[in-house]
Amino acid sequence: MKWLVEFFSSGIGKKLLMSLTGLFLIIFLVVHLAGNLQLLKDDNGQSFNIYAKFMTSNPLIKTVSYGLYFFILLHAVVGILIAWSNKQAKGKGYAVSASSPNTSWASKNMALLGTLILAFLFIHMGDFWYKMKFTDLLPYVTYDAEMGPIKNLYARTAEAFSDPLIVITYLIGMAVLSFHLWHGFQSAFQTLGINHPKYSPLIRAAGKAFAILIPLAYAIIPIWHYFNHA
Amino acid sequence: MDMKLNIKVWRQKNSSASGAFETYQVNANEHMSFLEMLDVLNEDLVSKKMEPIAFEHDCREGICGTCCMVINGRPHGPNAGTTTCQLHMRFFKDGDTIVVEPYRAKAFPVLKDLVVDRAAFDRIIQAGGYISVNAGQAPDGNSIPIGKERAARAFEAAACIGCGACVAACPNGSAMLFTSAKVSHLGLLPQGEVESERRVSAMVAQMDKEGFGMCSNVGACEAECPKEIKLDNIAFLNRSYFKSKFKGREA
Ligand code: HEM
Ligand code: SF4
Ligand code: FES
Numbered sequence: 311m312k313w314l315v316e317f318f319s320s321g322i323g324k325k326l327l328m329s330l331t332g333l334f335l336i337i338f339l340v341v342h343l344a345g346n347l348q349l350l351k352d353d354n355g356q357s358f359n360i361y362a363k364f365m366t367s368n369p370l371i372k373t374v375s376y377g378l379y380f381f382i383l384l385h386a387v388v389g390i391l392i393a394w395s396n397k398q399a400k401g402k403g404y405a406v407s408a409s410s411p412n413t414s415w416a417s418k419n420m421a422l423l424g425t426l427i428l429a430f431l432f433i434h435m436g437d438f439w440y441k442m443k444f445t446d447l448l449p450y451v452t453y454d455a456e457m458g459p460i461k462n463l464y465a466r467t468a469e470a471f472s473d474p475l476i477v478i479t480y481l482i483g484m485a486v487l488s489f490h491l492w493h494g495f496q497s498a499f500q501t502l503g504i505n506h507p508k509y510s511p512l513i514r515a516a517g518k519a520f521a522i523l524i525p526l527a528y529a530i531i532p533i534w535h536y537f538n539h540a
Numbered sequence: 541m542d543m544k545l546n547i548k549v550w551r552q553k554n555s556s557a558s559g560a561f562e563t564y565q566v567n568a569n570e571h572m573s574f575l576e577m578l579d580v581l582n583e584d585l586v587s588k589k590m591e592p593i594a595f596e597h598d599c600r601e602g603i604c605g606t607c608c609m610v611i612n613g614r615p616h617g618p619n620a621g622t623t624t625c626q627l628h629m630r631f632f633k634d635g636d637t638i639v640v641e642p643y644r645a646k647a648f649p650v651l652k653d654l655v656v657d658r659a660a661f662d663r664i665i666q667a668g669g670y671i672s673v674n675a676g677q678a679p680d681g682n683s684i685p686i687g688k689e690r691a692a693r694a695f696e697a698a699a700c701i702g703c704g705a706c707v708a709a710c711p712n713g714s715a716m717l718f719t720s721a722k723v724s725h726l727g728l729l730p731q732g733e734v735e736s737e738r739r740v741s742a743m744v745a746q747m748d749k750e751g752f753g754m755c756s757n758v759g760a761c762e763a764e765c766p767k768e769i770k771l772d773n774i775a776f777l778n779r780s781y782f783k784s785k786f787k788g789r790e791a
Contacts, residue, residue, distance in 0.1 A: 317785045320744055321714075321754035322778055392754050396712035399753030401646040405550075405561065406639045408613030410709055410763035411620075417758040418711050497757040503779030505772040 324388055329501035331385035332494055338378055339524055349531050355464025356453055362463045366442065386428050393421030416493040423490040430483035437470055438463065471535035480532045484525035491521035542569050543634040547581060549593055550641045555651050563637075570630035574617060575600060575607060577629055594653040600625040602766065605701030608708070609654045610641045615705035615764045623703065623766045643704060645713035647751045658704050660750040664719055665702075667746035668739045673731040690728055697725035699767040706761035706769070712753030717761035719747050720777035721769045727780055737784040744781050 317323040345365065348358040365371050416423065441447050448466050450459035470476050495517030499505070504513070545566050552559030566581040575597050582592035596606040607624040611617035617627040632638060640654065648656040700721035707715050723740055726732030732739075755774060762771045 311791075313785055313788075313791055316745070319748075320781075321748050321752075322744060322781050323785075325754055325778075326782070392756075396714070396753040396756070399646050399713035399751055400644065400711060401713065402644050404610060404613055404641055404644055406610075406613035406641070410614065410760040412763050413758050413760050417756060420756060493757075500757045500771065500775050501755075501778060503775045503782060505775030510772075 324392055325501045327388050328385060328392065329498040331381045331388075332498045334378075334381050335385060336491070336495065336498075336520070343524060343527055346531060347527070349464065349467055350534055355451075355462065355468075358464045358467075359451060359460055359462055360453065360457075362442070363457070363460045382431070386424060389424050390421060414493055416489040417497070420490065420493060423486055426486045427483070427490060430479070430486065433479060434483070437476070438466060441466060468535055468539050471532045472539045474536065477532045477536045481529055484529045487528075488521050488525040491524070492518065495520055541634070542567060543629065543632070543636075545577070545632065545635070546637040547578075548637055548639045549654070550650075551591075551593070551653055552642075552650055553652065555649055555657075559650065561639075568629050570628070572629045573600070573625055574611065574627040574629065575625050594651075594655045596655050597625060602626045603701060605703035608643050608656060608658070608704055610643060610708055612639055615643065615708040616703070616766050620763070621766055621768050623701075626766075643708035645704075645707045645710075645752070647713065647715070648704060648707060656704075658702070660752070661702050661704060661715070661718060663750065664715065664743050664746045665722060667742040668722060668726070669735060669742065671726065671732055672734055675731055684730060686730060694725050694728040697721045697728070697769065697773055700725070700765075700769050701767055703766060705764045705766060707752065709760040709764035710753065710755075711758060711760065712756055713751075714755045714761070715747050715750070715752035716755040716774050716777065717765060717769055717771070719743055720773035723780055724773045724776045727776070736780065737788045738790075740777070740780040740784045741788070741790075744777075 318327070345361055346358075348361055349355075351357055365375075442461055442463055448461040448463060451462045451465075452459045471480075496510075496514045499510070499513050504510070545568055546563055547566055548561050548563045550559055551562045564581055564585070566577060566584065568577040568580060572580070575595070578593060578595060585592050596608060598604040598606045600607075602623040602625060605623070608615070609624055611624065611627070616622055616624045617631070619627060619631060642650045642654045643656045645656075647660045648658055651657050698721075700718060702718065704718070706717035707713055710717075723743060726739065727736045757771070757774075759771060762769065
């Protein structure tokens, strides 16, 4: 076991954790988006509400979601730890700071971007997840006698996204996520030791496309609701 | 062409002094190297009974890696693939103010003025240890079977002169580019493969112990490296380290 302790206390070991949890979160982003795009369906929320009911009651999904919370926290805690000890390792900075060519702003501000994402996640979970699971604030709807009344999360979403302040918060959150992914996506592969003249250009291009398209698709949801219900 | 320059340079008596910038005027010309310009400035300071600026230099031809300094915020100055000793004054303009600072990283403490202690690099190399294959005399061409592409990659990595610009440029003070260059130049060759698992593990442990930061894959090291060592060496280092820890039989 000594080797494993040694591995995870090494810098490269800690970075492997960042890379694997980061890639897991990237997959989660796709799954979560696929579910949420049902909010754009023209059925007054029926399919989204049934999906939300399923996601909060299916035992397998529940287990996976605890794994997800754990990985987000692990990614955040290790990330902040890395950023803190890297700051110590740099020590005093330069009087003249000239940015080296070919370095992105995002790559040097991952901890700031990550902390903003974490803040966004708390707001986001408070808006929906907390209200759905721990309060009785949500109205009920019945689509199917057998299923009985279920919570109308769609109505809560429509209400939240009629507030311009919440819409703007979400747009900022997605912009921040986009920057984090702009660097993070390809960085995770380099950390895994994958750097190859054939595949790396593809990975970098896919990372940039992902960093733009996924946050953009998420951002459409609050914008669409704002203009459809305001 | 003659040029009058203002040199704003970091002066620090010793490793425990706090240090501050001083500005000096110097008359240089465009044919001088950056170090020759500093020589002229130092002669002037000595003639005025002032303490000359301490800076390291040896080969003055871009191969020893000692001429460490940060010029206008960039290690070894503004040009790609160039050491300070090979940087010519024609890349500056008459009347310029040039800011010269020592490398900044916790593992490279400032000893005096622009001189930093880079012994941490030596200790990383020492941790790497020996190669048990007796390399002997230069072997006959093609007597060791190795592909051209692999030999070229090892050779490119071996070009690292241990100057530390990678650490100086890195916002995390990370030594991953240097260590990865050493690990790939040995690990890619059959002679170095024998000890490769032990070597990677020991060098990474030493690198962490010296207080270098972790790699965020920013890429400033590659951009500033005078020998243009590539980031794919870092991926190779990561791969070798995973292999050493997970596949290696040491429990
Ligand atoms: C959905 C949310 C998130 C995704 C998809 C994500 C994804 C990633 C990926 C792929 C990386 C690259 C890993 C590597 O370089 O090997 C990364 C790095 C990083 N993440 Fe996240 N992340 C998310 C949220 C967060 C949060 C909440 C924090 C909180 C502080 C954070 C902090 C960091 C830091 C500091 C790094 C850079 C580590 C380094 O290379 O020095 N991330 N992230
Ligand atoms: S990798 Fe490049 S910058 Fe770093 S020590 Fe070697 S030659 Fe210098
Ligand atoms: S003095 Fe030797 S590399 Fe510059």
